[in-house]
Amino acid sequence: MDKKPENAFNQSAQLLSACFSINFWRELRQQLKCVFDMKPVMDLDERPGKVVGKIRPHPASETLDRMVGRFHAMGLKLPFPKGVFRFKTFEEADAWEMKHRIAAAVKRLRDHQH
Numbered sequence: 001m002d003k004k005p006e007n008a009f010n011q012s013a014q015l016l017s018a019c020f021s022i023n024f025w026r027e028l029r030q031q032l033k034c035v036f037d038m039k040p041v042m043d044l045d046e047r048p049g050k051v052v053g054k055i056r057p058h059p060a061s062e063t064l065d066r067m068v069g070r071f072h073a074m075g076l077k078l079p080f081p082k083g084v085f086r087f088k089t090f091e092e093a094d095a096w097e098m099k100h101r102i103a104a105a106v107k108r109l110r111d112h113q114h
Contacts, residue, residue: 079104
């Protein structure tokens with residue numbers, strides 16, 4: 001019984017010594033050198049010579065107007081009237097919002113049926 005643990009100890013000692021041998025590290029470095037010595041496909045410092053298309057900067061108001069135009073072109077409308085509304089409680093605001101949503105849904109249903 002005493003020989004089995006000793007053999008296991010010797011085997012692990014041999015494995016550790018093989019891992020820490022100089023030849024092991026040399027071979028590992030050679031293998032990793034092939035992986036990490038890869039060149040990039042294009043030079044990252046060089047600017048590309050040709051650019052296709054341009055993005056012209058637009059003012060925010062013009063972008064917003066275009067978005068609203070597309071929104072209306074799709075036939076979508078907000079169920080609320082325009083403006084700023086103030087409410088005393090959140091419950092009052094929720095009731096107002098629900099009233100307008102229901103009215104818009106009823107109107108949409110009527111328009112769809114005719």
